[in-house]
Amino acid sequence: MISIRNLSFSRGARKIFDDISLDIMPNKITAIMGPSGTGKTTLLKLIGGQLTPDSGSIHVDEQNIHQLSRPHLYLLRQKMGMLFQSGALLSDMSVFDNIAFPIREHTQLPENIIRTVVLMKLNAVGLRGAADLMPSELSGGMARRVALARALALDPEMIMYDEPFTGQDPISLGVLVSLIQKLNQTLHLTSIIVSHDVQETAAIADYIYVLSEGKIAGQGTPEQLAQTDSEWVQQFMQGKADGPVPFHYPANAFSADLFHS
Amino acid sequence: MNLLQSLGHVSLVSFAKLGRASLFFFALLRSFGYLVTRPHLIIKQLYAIGVLSFWLIIISGLFVGMVLGLQGVYTLSTFGAEASLGIMVAASLVRELGPVVSALLFAGRAGSALTAEIGLMKATEQLAGMEMMAIDPLKYILAPRFIAGFISLPLLALLFSSAGILGGHLAGVELLGVDTGSYWSQMQASIDFYDDIVNGIIKSIVFAILITWIALFEGYDAIPTSEGISRATTRTVVNSAFIILFFDFLLTAIMFGSH
Numbered sequence: 001m002i003s004i005r006n007l008s009f010s011r012g013a014r015k016i017f018d019d020i021s022l023d024i025m026p027n028k029i030t031a032i033m034g035p036s037g038t039g040k041t042t043l044l045k046l047i048g049g050q051l052t053p054d055s056g057s058i059h060v061d062e063q064n065i066h067q068l069s070r071p072h073l074y075l076l077r078q079k080m081g082m083l084f085q086s087g088a089l090l091s092d093m094s095v096f097d098n099i100a101f102p103i104r105e106h107t108q109l110p111e112n113i114i115r116t117v118v119l120m121k122l123n124a125v126g127l128r129g130a131a132d133l134m135p136s137e138l139s140g141g142m143a144r145r146v147a148l149a150r151a152l153a154l155d156p157e158m159i160m161y162d163e164p165f166t167g168q169d170p171i172s173l174g175v176l177v178s179l180i181q182k183l184n185q186t187l188h189l190t191s192i193i194v195s196h197d198v199q200e201t202a203a204i205a206d207y208i209y210v211l212s213e214g215k216i217a218g219q220g221t222p223e224q225l226a227q228t229d230s231e232w233v234q235q236f237m238q239g240k241a242d243g244p245v246p247f248h249y250p251a252n253a254f255s256a257d258l259f260h261s
Numbered sequence: 262m263n264l265l266q267s268l269g270h271v272s273l274v275s276f277a278k279l280g281r282a283s284l285f286f287f288a289l290l291r292s293f294g295y296l297v298t299r300p301h302l303i304i305k306q307l308y309a310i311g312v313l314s315f316w317l318i319i320i321s322g323l324f325v326g327m328v329l330g331l332q333g334v335y336t337l338s339t340f341g342a343e344a345s346l347g348i349m350v351a352a353s354l355v356r357e358l359g360p361v362v363s364a365l366l367f368a369g370r371a372g373s374a375l376t377a378e379i380g381l382m383k384a385t386e387q388l389a390g391m392e393m394m395a396i397d398p399l400k401y402i403l404a405p406r407f408i409a410g411f412i413s414l415p416l417l418a419l420l421f422s423s424a425g426i427l428g429g430h431l432a433g434v435e436l437l438g439v440d441t442g443s444y445w446s447q448m449q450a451s452i453d454f455y456d457d458i459v460n461g462i463i464k465s466i467v468f469a470i471l472i473t474w475i476a477l478f479e480g481y482d483a484i485p486t487s488e489g490i491s492r493a494t495t496r497t498v499v500n501s502a503f504i505i506l507f508f509d510f511l512l513t514a515i516m517f518g519s520h
Contacts, residue, residue: 048393077395088390102394105401150394 141172326428379480410473
């Protein structure tokens with residue numbers, strides 16, 4: 001579905017991706033994991049064509065995303081859904097109108113059919129009763145579910161989740177985890193989850209890539225990763241405080257700092 | 262050397278920004294076709310940008326006119342020329358104060374609001390979200406606001422001048438006893454439709470394009486943090502003020518320089 005080859009991308013002097021290659025399999029849940037600041041969200045923006053790589057290529061559906069003309073890119077984006085971390089709901093529209101928005105823009109469907117479609121999408125995320133609320137009246141978990149319903153509005157073939165589990169209470173978290181898995185199975189979606197929540201992600205992912213410092217530090221199914229011999233991946237997957245990634249930010253010797261004022 | 266370097270840096274950054282702003286402007290112009298089938302988007306913005314600025318413009322216009330009336334009578338009476346108050350009030354309003362003061366007020370009221378709104382939409386990923394839904398925010402969000410600004414300000418400037426003329430009447434005629442007949446008839450005889458009123462409208466059209474362009478671009482180009490948005494909003498008001506006054510001089514020199 002998506003193949004990334006020799007991708008490099010930098011922000012200013014900082015290299016975010018250094019010659020990475022990875023594949024996203026169709027109809028599977030692929031997780032991209034790594035510590036904060038490794039450019040996981042940047043990767044999604046590169047796949048969505050919002051950013052352009054310095055070198056390398058990204059093919060979605062056999063099409064090189066960054067060589068498409070704007071109209072073709074927009075056509076391809078209709079097949080992609082993206083769930084932003086913040087939800088990115090349009091704050092001046094009700095929940096109903098937020099989900100109806102992409103349908104109204106991209107199709108000529110009559111209003112009664114749009115209504116049916118929107119209510120179906122809302123029902124799938126369990127928020128049919130919240131159709132008339134404004135985004136400001138939603139809790140964080142609800143906003144993310146509404147955003148999920150909106151990402152599904154145009155029946156995309158793939159969906160990208162940007163940190164779907166961050167900042168969720170345990171109940172919303174459970175709801176989201178099972179929703180993502182259920183949607184992937186029933187709608188035959190290709191899902192990409194960007195996250196640093198190891199437990200939740202490993203529970204539903206078919207394949208995991210672990211990124212670190214611009215490189216792929218490890219990859220495999222959750223079972224394979226659990227038995228990896230890479231110390232770094234072990235530390236990340238088990239959340240140990242110390243290891244190849246030291247607890248202390250590089251500094252002088254403690255005693256030298258204390259007695260040298 | 263350091264001075265040279267930072268001078269070079271500042272000019273590079275400014276030129277890059279000017280370049281981005283120009284590309285942004287042409288992209289806006291290209292988006293107008295999209296709005297032909299969606300006039301409701303423009304109407305909504307006309308309300309937010311134009312109608313909501315109505316009372317600010319009317320009341321400010323009234324007071325500016327009243328001050329002109331008072332000052333005019335004091336000055337003109339030294340020459341025994343109070344009867345010409347109408348010309349003085351109307352000419353200064355229609356040619357200068359109407360377009361310029363309403364543009365400054367518009368930049369403070371509507372321009373800052375536009376920058377903050379667009380900047381916040383950027384910070385909350387609403388613009389990026391729209392792009393990922395394959396809807397161009399330039400067409401859906403920015404272009405209608407640009408057109409609404411372009412339509413609103415010239416109308417507001419006319420309202421400002423009208424309110425000012427009434428204010429001048431209030432202060433000069435009702436309060437200080439200038440003859441109402443000469444106030445209106447001298448005004449009618451000396452204010453030229455093309456030279457005064459049309460030139461005033463042209464000015465406010467130019468100001469409308471500049472202010473709305475600056476406001477939208479600053480929001481769109483803002484660093485998406487609370488500090489970035491606050492700076493962008495400030496820049497909108499400050500840069501608009503400078504550019505309004507500079508272009509006012511330029512346009513006045515072109516329009517009235519040959520007289």
